[in-house]
Amino acid sequence: MKVNVYVTLKKGVLDPQGKAVAGALVELGFKGLRGLKIGKFMELDLDVQTAQDARKLAEEMCRKLLANTVIEDFRVEVEG
Amino acid sequence: MKVNVYVTLKKGVLDPQGKAVAGALVELGFKGLRGLKIGKFMELDLDVQTAQDARKLAEEMCRKLLANTVIEDFRVEVEG
Incomplete structure (x- = not known):
């Protein structure tokens, strides 16, 4: 059975990777x-x-x- | 507007990270x-x-x- 798992940072936890990628997109000219x-x-x-x-x-x-689970939330989604 | 982006390895591309995590789950006793x-x-x-x-x-x-895009597929999902 196929299961999708999504793991995201909890609210308030710093996301340096996301910040770096966002900065790179701005530098590439994205508005x-x-x-x-x-x-x-x-x-x-x-x-x-x-x-x-x-x-x-x-x-x-x-x-x-x-x-x-100290800093991350997860969501489980079972496919059909 | 909120947009979710999913980036996955193309079929046939080796996934050493996935393999390592799968191995760790087996070692933890998951069947x-x-x-x-x-x-x-x-x-x-x-x-x-x-x-x-x-x-x-x-x-x-x-x-x-x-x-x-050489080795990865992406899927974009616009929310509401």
């Missing part, structure tokens, strides 16, 4: 950029029977390894 | 992981009038900087 935040996106393929099991397993993986 | 791919997820805030303009600007940013 109209008000903000840019960078996170991680993971596509998991899980060998489980139900969407519920997939969500449970993916969330457990996030808490144990995929996200640093 | 049932068939595959894991890691990409980037960016949240842009653009100062434009229409969703069409937002998409156009974000796609241009992807082609110029945010994605390495």
